[in-house]
Amino acid sequence: GIPQWVAIPGLxxxxxxxxxxxxxxxxxxxxxxxxxLPAYVDRFESLAQGLLTWLHDHGVMIPExxxxxxxDADRFMNFAGGALRGFANVxxxxxxxxxxxxxxxxxxxxxxxxxxxxxxxxxxxx
Numbered sequence: 001g002i003p004q005w006v007a008i009p010g011l012x013x014x015x016x017x018x019x020x021x022x023x024x025x026x027x028x029x030x031x032x033x034x035x036x037l038p039a040y041v042d043r044f045e046s047l048a049q050g051l052l053t054w055l056h057d058h059g060v061m062i063p064e065x066x067x068x069x070x071x072d073a074d075r076f077m078n079f080a081g082g083a084l085r086g087f088a089n090v091x092x093x094x095x096x097x098x099x100x101x102x103x104x105x106x107x108x109x110x111x112x113x114x115x116x117x118x119x120x121x122x123x124x125x126x
Contacts, residue, residue: 008105015098022091044076
């Protein structure tokens, strides 16, 4: 296999590159979403109004106030914000797991010596 002194720094570089790449993509996506959000809200409100008009034209009478409560742009925005927060939580947890994995890989190198210092008889069985 690959020597540990090459594998661990290599893993760190690959992990850092992946995290930077994912972070860059997420940042750019969030920036684009923020820039296009007013257009999405306008389109959403237009579609909701069109649906209300279509329902009225077909004999379904719904009070506009109750209809606006169901298809509210603020609810849509809260949902989108919640989804983004959830995704950010997943990414931060993934980052934590990667950091812990790298730490364990680094510490695994001297684990036998540490185990022998604590339990000499147990280390002999390894």
